[in-house]
Amino acid sequence: MSVPILYVVLAVAALATAAVVAAPLRRATPKLFAAVVLVVPVLAFALYRIVGTPAALDPALAAASAQADAPTMEEAIAELEAALRRDPAQPEGWRLLARAYAAQGERAKSRDAFMRALEQIPDDPELLIETAQARAQAAPGNQFDDEALAQLRRALALDPGNQRALWFIGVVQRQRGDDRAAVETWETLLPALDADTAAALRTQIDQAREAAGMPPLAPAEVASVSADDGAAPGAGLRVRVSLDPEFAARVRLRGDATVFVIARAAGGPPMPVAVERHALQSLPLEVVLDDGDSPMPTAKLSSLREVEVLARISATGSANRSEGDLESAPVRLALPADGPVDLVIGAQAP
The missing domain is CATH 2.60.40 (Immunoglobulin-like)
Incomplete structure (x- = not known):
């Protein structure tokens, strides 16, 4: 397939996907619907330029494409920002903007955008975790503050056993010197992990145990907390x-x-x-x-x-x-x- 035809196919597919995703907005907020249909494909192509494989393209076509007046990631973000200024009551729009900011390394802006989304859907466990993580990434030393910890605990209350929430809560406890609590949190997480991920976590647990003046996990304890390894899908x-x-x-x-x-x-x-x-x-x-x-x-x-x-x-x-x-x-x-x-x-x- 030639590169121009490929771009046409990708453009049509991206527009169709964006229209389906934004369909609920068509009647309620038609302006935001139009903005999302425009911005999602633009973000997709901008991300392609970030992590795609330009070497696979014909050099002449690649040069022509680079000179074309194609939307950039920055322009796509500006479009989404403008759409949210017109109609800020769109949590998924704020979440998308927060992730776009994160991809650009704009950590403070990412944190603030996640917070705007969370104001509108405060009971979304994954959004709570993403927001807590964004707060830490925007802070000196990647430190989780009290509000981030509260968000993680809220996510765990809404989704008991959430692996990412448990992991980050253990990280917070380690950051604050409460190594014994981190041990208890991470050992609770162990049975839900696959064997390889559990083995990596055990290393962290043993470090926390040492810091707390506790002995490392004995073989019998390892077998006990790992009895269900492989029964559940890995955390990532x-x-x-x-x-x-x-x-x-x-x-x-x-x-x-x-x-x-x-x-x-x-x-x-x-x-x-x-x-x-x-x-x-x-x-x-x-x-x-x-x-x-x-x-x-x-x-x-x-x-x-x-x-x-x-x-x-x-x-x-x-x-x-x-x-x-x-x-x-x-x-x-x-x-x-x-x-x-x-x-x-x-x-x-x-």
Whole structure:
């Protein structure tokens, strides 16, 4: 299929999807309906430019596309901002805007947009968790404040056993030096996890136990709290990201450079279904990609059977893809994954 035809197909599909998602708004708020139908496809194509595969396009067509007057991510965000100024009573619009801000690294704006959404739907557990996480990410040292903790506890009250809420509550307890409480929280979470994720959490539990003056989990205790491992789906996709040692030895990289960890549908649209942003100095690092990392509310990691995962160092620190960025080889795998995915940036192709 030629690139122009492909763009037409993608545009039609994006418009159709946006129209279906925004259909409930058609009668109540026709102006916002029109804005969402316009903005969602624009955001989708902007995200494609961030994490797509331009090398697969013909160079001449790619150059022509770059020069075209196509909407940018910033323009798409501006359109959504304008729509919400006209009609702010749209929680899903605020949630979409918050995720777009997060993808751009605008953490304070992301926090504030999530708060606007939460004002309108205060009993949505996932939104409560996203808002608490956004508050921490916008705070010095990624510290969860009292309001964020209250949001996490509210989410857990609405959805008992919510894995992300339990995990973050344990993180808050560790941040505040209440290591014994963190142990109790995380041990409650253990039985719901798959074997690999549970093993990683046990490491955190043992560190918290040591800080609390408690012995590590004995083998019998491990067997007890892990008896149900594998009975429930994992909390997300574990990804380990590192730099190739030889590459790191010969190339000087800024420690504050930005690393994006990305999951997208395998064989499908190139837009991300989950993305996290970290500092290069954090490598090697291990993250868990899940539905909370989705930049688009209509595309969830948990809804996919197969994904492609990659890590990218941004040369500019911007979410927009640019010349000079470095990527790991993409890894394709089925979900749920049996174990963590290893991504090595700078490794020579075999």
